[in-house]
Amino acid sequence: MVKKYIAYSLDEALDILASKDVYIVAGGSDMMVQKKNTAGLLPKFDKDVLYVSHIDELKKVYEDKDGIHIGAGAHLSDLENNKLVPELLRKCISEVASVNIRHFATLAGNIANASPAGDTIVIDVLLDAEVVLVSKKGIRKVKAEDFVLGVRKIDRHQDELIKELIFPVHKFDKELWHKVGSRKADSISKLSFAGVYSLLGDKVKEFRCAFGSVAIKVMRSHELEKEIEGMSLSELNAQKDELIEKYSHVIAPIDDQRSNKEYRQKVAMNILAKFLDEIIKGGK
């Protein structure tokens, strides 16, 4: 028989996690869909469940020397309106699902689900966020990029709970979030793109971009980013097509019920091309 626990403090949650293999439910906006059952029957949980949505310690959002801490229990709609939260993340959140889902979904839940179509993961990865995991044994920090291992696979040990995500405080000249869904709201991404850059004179000082929904996990190429960083804008212009060609191999989209691989491939590269054009123009 499946047992269900509601923890009211972090300690209480960690005690349960230390002794049991459980599903952790924060907002439940994706978990409850995964475990959906025939209407009128209890959700289909095949092991114990720990509800963490009542733990106040997990709802904190604050800034310190390490960066912006976003508690695992903070709802997306709270983050959407919190000026401390990086603007790019807020922009992304404003397009996640629907208003009512954002009222209970969480940032930690989105990355813990590790769906290839999870929108906020793209920003977590792009901004080098760290996932902070706690257990009775202590604290472990994992880069968001390494935390997601594959489709619905994450680097979390059975006794660990995501406490928060930490975003480094860092200003870029320009930031872009572009979600391609199938309609204007309440939509699951066909693909998504996030990019940031800063210029120094006519040189690219910093460049990052990440793609969502076009591979088993969010894709980012540190190699290509390094290649671009340091380029002059005219070099970037000259090498644009070549870079796009290289980036086209970074992603590996598929056909599914929402779109097809040709579309995802083409549009992802179109958005990248437009982003690169903006950088190139930005220097003039």
Next chain:
Amino acid sequence: MSKYPTSVKKVDFPEKISGKAKYADDFVFPDMQYAKTVRSTIPCGKIKKITVPKLPDGYYWISAKDIVKENVVNIIFSDWPVFADGRVNYCGEAIGIFVGEDKAILDKLCEEIKVEYEPETPIYDFSEAYISKGYKKGDYEAAKKKAKQVVRRTYQTGYQEQAYIEPQGLVLYYDESGKMTITGSMQCPFYVKRAVMRTLGLKDDEVRVIQPAVGGAFGGKEHYPSLIGAQLATASYKIHKPIKMVFERYEDIAYSTKRHPSKTEMEALIDENKNIIGIKSKVSLNGGAYKGCSGVVLSRALIAATNAYVIPNLDISGDVYRTNTVPTAAFRGFGSPQTIFAMEMFIHHIAKEIGVDPLELRMKYLAKQGDITANSGKFHDPIVLDKLFEKAMEMSDYKRKIAEYSKPGSLRGIGMSCFLHGCGFTGSGESDIIHAKVKVSKDENDHVTCYASSVDMGQGCRTTLKHIVAKNLGLPDDEVEMDYPDTDKTPDSGPTAASRTIIIVGFLMEKAAKNLKKIWKKGVAQEIIEPYVGPSYIHWDEETMQGDAYPSYSWGVNVVEVEFSPVTFEITLKGVWSVYDVGRVVDERIAVGQADGGVLQGIGYGFMENETCVDGKFKQRSLSDYIIPTTMDVPHMETAFIDNPFIYGADGAKGMGELTLVGGAPAVALAIENAIGKEIHKIPATPEYIMEVLKDGKN
């Protein structure tokens, strides 16, 4: 003054806002059992063996062997079995149902049952026609000899899912007298009643159907509830307990009927003066595994083949094809959205190919009163399409925009459709087949009640029908009652379909109320039963498809403006302007509700709603994958009505439910075409399709 001066408060507002309205799943009876369907997992083949798991006490397996009288669902063409008998013809076909009190046990039984098949090769393409129809006008072959130019195009349309809020579901129970009674989500209570009578061999007084609140239908609950009703009734014969079956959303999307996908091959004959002297159209519809009502859908598709245009020589034909897929059936528009899409695109493409202005070409062939219809009948009533056009042009600023957006580099596009919709059943069907009746009665306290089998599925007919009666009796609306249909109390005023409720049932209500007023005696119980008598000048031959196809027509013009993204190929709606002639509007707020919802459902059909079938299975099985527009997708919308009263309609009203859908798809498709500068031949024109068109499409 109210924004909608002719509007009254909708009678269902309080019960729906308070949550008190009872839908199928809200009914609970003592000792109620649930039913769950075991479905075919293959598209086509023989059933070799069914191994039913050991049933716990009080659990039943009901299948073809339990059929009491006839294993068919009573639809227009009754070829669909209640339970598969020996073979299956589509993925999801019902093999049987498990019945018992615990849903979890039913789910387990559905997992444990073993069905062994001998699979056969399924058909998915247009290769096996099982219904064929056609008609001619003038002499197409002779005209072809005279033609200087021939224009040809082929158009395709996809599936469309009704996406009503409330899924399919019925509850069977026994009323206070012990009579088998069915309630639940349906459009046509008498259809369900007749289906149950036929499958069980029951007499008219042995089954009762009561319709509760219905959460949307759009045609999807015209015939499908007959299948569920027949299944539950078969089970009840053995079990004698109340039984409820309500579909899960995935089950509803994956296995209930949808709009027919189509292919329309068109050919136009052009003479030396750039006149269209003939049109040939060959329509193919995917009917799925069973015919059901597809023959009538094909009729409507063919009658609408040249839409609102009058062309002298026609050769119109069409077929419905058997495929091993979920049967297709009724959906708002009933065949005409497919062919009207094709014709609206075609006239535009003809204009471009012969080098004339599309708007001028359209205007040249628009129907006028007295013109001969495609089926060689007559447009008897006044037609005010010119006024509709004038108003639509003015509201949307169409002429300026089309000139501006047609310039190279513009990412905006504007498209326009004009269209007609035949109201009521085909030809003289209302007088000859349906024989609709309504009842208006009063008791000793002079309290008036009106009765009709028309189902209020959200469109508001309980409000409007009652309002028609109140108005004609000179009473306030709240002094007239109209309850939900109950086949034991309500005369059969026909199905809630074919845009017939206001034009036919409303007309009867008006006559009944007027007749009651004539004989009104204070303090005496009185009643009027009013049978339908249609216009005597309507004659129709179903066999040859010649004559007056419908008692009357409603008309409309839609204009849609879009913006196109060359980066993502996405389309954003920027404006929708609509003008309709629905005779006379009974209740403006309800009419605008129908109009805005209808045009949006049509636009969604045109560019967004995508249901694909792969190996006999639908890929989109949830409302997060089957995409319909949200309010965030809706742009500025303006709707106007032009008064053109019809003498056989309630206070001049004609039909409007379906009319408002049929023009949305061509208008948005033409707007997209205008924005991207390439021809659109297929809907839904999704970003994926637009990407393909931009790569290899025709300019």
